[in-house]
Amino acid sequence: MRRDLWDAGFTALPKWTCPQCESGSLLTMPDFPRWEETEYSKEEQDHQDSEPDWTVERFVALMKCEVATCGEIVVVGGDRQAWMQDDYERNTQSWESILVCGYVRPAPNIIPISHNLPSECSKQLKKGFELYWVDKAAAANRLRIFVERLMDHFKVPTKGKGKKVKVHTLDLSERIDEFDTMKPGHKDALDALRHVGDYGSHQGEADAQALLDCFELLEDALAELIDQKKAMLAAKAQKLIQNKGKDNW
Ligand SMILES: [Zn+2]
Known part of the structure; x- marks a missing residue:
């Protein structure tokens, strides 16, 4: 079992195996993932103490099985969150966006x-x-x-x-x-x-x-x-x- 496929958050959605044909990979469809920031989050950006992880964004994505005869469609949704990435070698920190999935249907095995x-x-x-x-x-x-x-x-x-x-x-x-x-x-x-x-x-x-x-x-x-x-x-x-x-x- 590859644990990295089932992480709490992803910088890009992983190529899960299709739950329908159980052989093809699921590929993120063009123009996805898409996300939007909430209005209350936009308002909070003006606050003097505001940090990137105050941002509240929701994302959605469609994924499609690469096997032409299968073509299963999987819908994924959740939160897009800012996450502090530590680079221990260079001793630096930077903000990254991760996709935290709250819903995947039909779910990969x-x-x-x-x-x-x-x-x-x-x-x-x-x-x-x-x-x-x-x-x-x-x-x-x-x-x-x-x-x-x-x-x-x-x-x-x-x-x-x-x-x-x-x-x-x-x-x-x-x-x-x-x-x-x-x-x-x-x-x-x-x-x-x-x-x-x-x-x-x-x-x-x-x-x-x-x-x-x-x-x-x-x-x-x-x-x-x-x-x-x-x-x-x-x-x-x-x-x-x-x-x-x-x-x-
Ligand atoms: Zn498939």
């Missing part, structure tokens, strides 16, 4: 969505990508729901004894424990997702870096759980050994 992933799961993941720009806590909560749906997909029981004596409805933490007995090795990643989701739900905020960590953990876990990456690579290696290095299948 932060991690690839496998076609083997059940639609109930991919729906939550896609919502998570969209909410990432709008509300980090809501995105974290979607990841928590995603883990619930993933447990459903693997037919992890919803009732059992869990950590108690009596049979009861299992909470997500107990379902993850059950899952660990079925498919070991992913408990920590799933628990981390659950914690970030819980924190997002209760505190109403989630840290962008923690959220990106979650996506990264998920990418790794899904490659194993959904696409059996290691098993497929092992099978390919075996085939090459059998064919003495020739890639004829």
Whole structure:
């Protein structure tokens, strides 16, 4: 996962991968991004203490997929902010303008969505990508729901004894424990997702870096759980050994 694609602000919009065809890059269309300063901001420029970061500007941009047969259009909007750039080598500071995205729709995939992933799961993941720009806590909560749906997909029981004596409805933490007995090795990643989701739900905020960590953990876990990456690579290696290095299948 390239973290620089999911920064808080950009001097120029990045070439995200198209969420529709999942192969082409999104290119900013001519005459975009466009921005306007608010009238109250213009008025404040006359103030004697006014600094560039007092400026309030909103921007909008249309991006188009470079693949001619796809041509997906993505709309991006947010704030254009002044930001103090430090040049440590020259020991200077200068103001730069950055685009802080508050809305990207349809949202680019932060991690690839496998076609083997059940639609109930991919729906939550896609919502998570969209909410990432709008509300980090809501995105974290979607990841928590995603883990619930993933447990459903693997037919992890919803009732059992869990950590108690009596049979009861299992909470997500107990379902993850059950899952660990079925498919070991992913408990920590799933628990981390659950914690970030819980924190997002209760505190109403989630840290962008923690959220990106979650996506990264998920990418790794899904490659194993959904696409059996290691098993497929092992099978390919075996085939090459059998064919003495020739890639004829
Ligand atoms: Zn496309």
